[in-house]
Amino acid sequence: MLELSGLSKTYPNGVQALNGVNLSVPRGMFGLLGPNGAGKSSLMRTIATLQVPDSGGIRLDGVDVLADPVALRRTLGYLPQEFGAYPRTSPEVMLGHLATLKGIASSERKDLVEQLLVQTNLWDVRRKSIDTFSGGMKQRFGIAQALIGEPSLIIVDEPTAGLDPVERRRFHNLLTRISADVVVLLSTHIVEDVADLCPRMAIMGDGQILVEGEPGALIRKLSGRLWSKTVPLDEAPVLRRSLPVVSTRLVGGRMEIRAVAEEAPEGGLSAVEPTLEDVYFATLLGHGLSVELD
DSSP: OEEEEEEEEEOTTSOEEEEEEEEEEOSEEEEEEOOTTSSHHHHHHHHTTSSOOSEEEEEETTEETTTOHHHHHHTEEEEOSSOOOOTTOOHHHHHHHHHHHTTOOHHHHHHHHHHHHHHTTOGGGTTSOGGGOOHHHHHHHHHHHHTTTOOSEEEEESTTTTOOHHHHHHHHHHHHHHTSSSEEEEEESOHHHHHHHOSEEEEEETTEEEEEEOHHHHHHHHTTSEEEEEEOGGGHHHHHHHSOEEEEEEETTEEEEEEEOSSOOTTTOEEOOOOHHHHHHHHHHHTTOOOSOO
């Protein structure tokens, strides 16, 4: 169990990235959803002990992470939003080097590296340069390095941004396989990643946790309160000004407008079943934040 209590962080330029974050993350996949600028990456860096919060606490399985950051690093796997590797280096060589840095005994390194290459479907390209890899292959290598040392906490920050649908699905399957016995904290602004992968989640905005729970339960709370109408494009601006609009999208050259209200709004809107994307937009709207996906 990962437990965060009252985490706050303000950078020297005056930007408050974290504002009293409280969160309990059980074993398995946990999704942290929010727009760019919500504070997700700042929270990931703080949990990973790459920066120190101004106040608050972090505990992993009862261990005070801020008091003993080295203990956390021994059991941490971290895939940041952007990562690099030595130029013209193969995944086989790079994983062996990283295993050495993480203190894996020389007698165990060869078997470990082979296991990770097979697990992440990189065995056939184990001697090719990482520089030549596609985005999806690089992300799979990133997970391979994060798994070194049998971590009990794995942090992945925006892992599927820029991946094509096939590589995204492969990456989802890989994350699902590794999440059974560890805490996997998935930070993303892509709603589908959380909907597909996570039995529990939280929505973050403006440096705070806005809501948390099971995706299905959060969707049910919005049921009966979501209304929709599809109109010609020239009618959409007028309707938007008169309704508590959650989101809009183009459908066949027309504009679908979705609004949240306890009763059917005027204007001929019909009740629709909500999705996790609607929950996301409605949550941000309810806290006065942008409702546009980044």
